[in-house]
Amino acid sequence: MKVAAMDYVAARSPDEVLAVLADGQASVLAGGQSLVLEVTSRAAQPRRLVDINRVAEFEVLDQTDGMLRVAPLVRHRVFESDAIDGPLGDLLRVIVRHIGHPPIRARGTMLGSLAYAHPAAEWPVAAAVLGAELDLAGPDGRRTLTAEQFFTGPFTTARRPEELLVEVRLPALPAGTGAGYAEHRRSHAKFVEGAAIVAVTVADGLVTGAAIGLVNVGPCPVRARAAEAALIGGPFCDAAIIEAARVAAEIDADNRAMTATRRGAIRMLTRRALTQAREGV
Amino acid sequence: MPVRLVVNENNYEVDADPRRSLLAALRADCEVTSAHAGCADGTCGACTVLVDGDAVRSCLMLAVQCDGVAVRTAEGLTAGHPLRAALPGGHELCRPGLVMLAAGAMRHDGDLAADPGQMSRLLAANLCTCADHDQIKRSVVRAASLPPGASIAAIGPSDGPSPDATGP
Ligand SMILES: Cc1cc2nc3c(=O)[nH]c(=O)nc-3n(C[C@H](O)[C@H](O)[C@H](O)COP(=O)(O)OP(=O)(O)OC[C@H]3O[C@@H](n4cnc5c(N)ncnc54)[C@H](O)[C@@H]3O)c2cc1C
Numbered sequence: 001m002k003v004a005a006m007d008y009v010a011a012r013s014p015d016e017v018l019a020v021l022a023d024g025q026a027s028v029l030a031g032g033q034s035l036v037l038e039v040t041s042r043a044a045q046p047r048r049l050v051d052i053n054r055v056a057e058f059e060v061l062d063q064t065d066g067m068l069r070v071a072p073l074v075r076h077r078v079f080e081s082d083a084i085d086g087p088l089g090d091l092l093r094v095i096v097r098h099i100g101h102p103p104i105r106a107r108g109t110m111l112g113s114l115a116y117a118h119p120a121a122e123w124p125v126a127a128a129v130l131g132a133e134l135d136l137a138g139p140d141g142r143r144t145l146t147a148e149q150f151f152t153g154p155f156t157t158a159r160r161p162e163e164l165l166v167e168v169r170l171p172a173l174p175a176g177t178g179a180g181y182a183e184h185r186r187s188h189a190k191f192v193e194g195a196a197i198v199a200v201t202v203a204d205g206l207v208t209g210a211a212i213g214l215v216n217v218g219p220c221p222v223r224a225r226a227a228e229a230a231l232i233g234g235p236f237c238d239a240a241i242i243e244a245a246r247v248a249a250e251i252d253a254d255n256r257a258m259t260a261t262r263r264g265a266i267r268m269l270t271r272r273a274l275t276q277a278r279e280g281v
Numbered sequence: 282m283p284v285r286l287v288v289n290e291n292n293y294e295v296d297a298d299p300r301r302s303l304l305a306a307l308r309a310d311c312e313v314t315s316a317h318a319g320c321a322d323g324t325c326g327a328c329t330v331l332v333d334g335d336a337v338r339s340c341l342m343l344a345v346q347c348d349g350v351a352v353r354t355a356e357g358l359t360a361g362h363p364l365r366a367a368l369p370g371g372h373e374l375c376r377p378g379l380v381m382l383a384a385g386a387m388r389h390d391g392d393l394a395a396d397p398g399q400m401s402r403l404l405a406a407n408l409c410t411c412a413d414h415d416q417i418k419r420s421v422v423r424a425a426s427l428p429p430g431a432s433i434a435a436i437g438p439s440d441g442p443s444p445d446a447t448g449p
Pocket residue numbers: 027028029030031032033034035036072098099100101104107108109110111112113115116118120121122123159163164165166189190191192322323324341
C-alpha cells in the first residue's frame with residue numbers, strides 16, 4: 001500500500017489554521033509561489049500542509065487611521081492597484097511591478113514573501129524601510145515583532161513552527177514624503193542582484209526623515225543608517241544625494257564579499273532611488 | 282484522497298498525492314495536452330492555465346488545491362473566443378501558455394486587447410526556446426484584437442502593425 005507522505009488540510013478558519021500548526025509539524029501554504037516548487041521537487045518534505053487559501057478572513061486589506069493592515073492572503077497584485085493612497089501606495093506600487101510576473105503576482109502574497117525571507121526579496125526590505133509591525137499568532141496568543149526582530153538570516157525568521165504570520169502593519173508615510181525604487185536584475189524571471197528602496201520626508205526645504213533599504217546586500221534586510229543620517233537636516237539636493245549614496249556604499253566595511261563592483265552598484269542604485277524620491281516629494 | 286477537478290467544464294476524479302502539481306494531474310488524468318512542462322519552476326509559463334479565472338502557473342499549484350475549482354486550458358477556450366484564432370492545430374511548447382496568459386488578463390481588463398503595446402509587454406512574462414517566439418507572440422497580440430470567431434487566416438505574419446517592443 002502506498003503511504004501518504006504528506007497530509008493536506010484546506011483550512012476554513014483562522015482557528016483551524018492555528019490548530020493544524022499547533023504541533024509544529026505543518027507548513028503554511030499561502031500563494032505557493034515558493035513552497036509548491038519545494039514540495040513537488042521534494043526539496044521540502046513537510047509532514048503536513050495547511051492551505052490558507054479558503055480562509056476568507058485572510059483576504060482583508062485595510063487602510064484606516066494612517067495604518068495599512070495586510071492579512072495573510074493579500075496577493076502581490078493587490079498592491080498594483082490604486083487601492084492604497086498616499087506616498088505609501090506609490091512606493092508599494094513601484095516595487096510590486098518588479099516582483100515576478102503577473103501570474104506569480106496573482107497568487108503570491110506579501111506575508112508569504114516575508115515568512116519565506118529570501119535575501120533578494122523586495123518585501124522584507126520594504127518592511128524594514130517602512131517600520132512594519134509583524135504579528136505572529138500561536139498557541140500562546142499573539143506577539144508583535146519589528147522587521148529587525150523578525151528577520152534573523154537568509155530564509156530564517158523568528159517565527160516558531162507553530163506560529164502563523166497573521167498580520168503586517170505598515171504605517172502611512174507622512175505628507176511631503178517621496179519614495180523611490182531602483183534595481184539591478186538580470187532577467188524579469190529572476191530575483192534582483194541588488195536594489196534600493198527609499199523614503200525621504202522633506203519639510204520646509206529640509207530632510208526630516210530618511211529610510212534607505214538595500215536588497216540582497218546582507219543575510220537580512222539592510223538599512224543604510226549612516227547614509228540616512230547624512231541626509232537628515234540638510235536640503236534634498238544633488239550634492240546630498242551623491243554624498244548619501246557614497247556613504248551607503250561603505251556599508252559593512254569589513255565584509256570582503258562586498259567587492260568594489262557591488263559597492264559601485266549600491267552607490268548607483270541608492271543614487272537613482274533617491275533621485276526618484278526627490279521627484280515625488 | 283480523491284480530488285475532483287473541473288477542467289473545461291468536465292469533471293475528472295484524479296489521484297491526488299498532495300505533492301502532485303496541477304500541471305501533472307491535468308496532463309496525466311484530464312486529457313489536457315496544451316499545458317506543457319517547460320521549466321517546472323515557474324519561470325517559463327508553458328504551463329499557464331486559468332484557475333478560477335486567473336492565469337496562473339499550473340506547475341506552482343497543487344492538484345489538491347483545485348478540488349472543485351474551475352480550471353480552463355487552451356482546449357477549453359469557448360467557441361467565439363478571439364484567441365482561438367491564435368491556436369492552430371499543433372501546439373508549440375509556448376503558444377498555449379501565451380494564449381492563456383492573454384485570456385486571463387483580458388478577463389480582468391476589457392481594454393487590454395485593443396492595446397498591442399501593453400499586450401506584448403504582458404506576454405514577456407512567458408518564455409520560449411524555439412526561434413518563432415516573436416512571431417507567435419505577434420499572432421497572440423493580433424488574435425486578441427480580432428472580432429469573435431475570426432479565422433486563423435486573419436492573422437498571417439504580415440498582417441497588421443507590429444506591436445511595440447516586446448518588453449524588458
Ligand atoms: C518565476 C518567479 C519569480 C519570482 N520573482 C520574485 C521576485 O523578484 N521578488 C520576490 O520577492 N519574490 C519573487 N518570487 C517569489 C514570490 O514572491 C513568492 O510569492 C513569495 O516568495 C512567497 O509567497 P507565497 O505567498 O507564494 O508563499 P508560499 O510559497 O505559499 O510560502 C513560502 C513560505 O512561507 C511560509 N508562509 C507563507 N505564508 C505564511 C504565513 N502567513 N505565516 C507563516 N508562514 C507562511 C510557507 O510555509 C513557506 O515556507 C518569484 C517566484 C517565481 C516563481
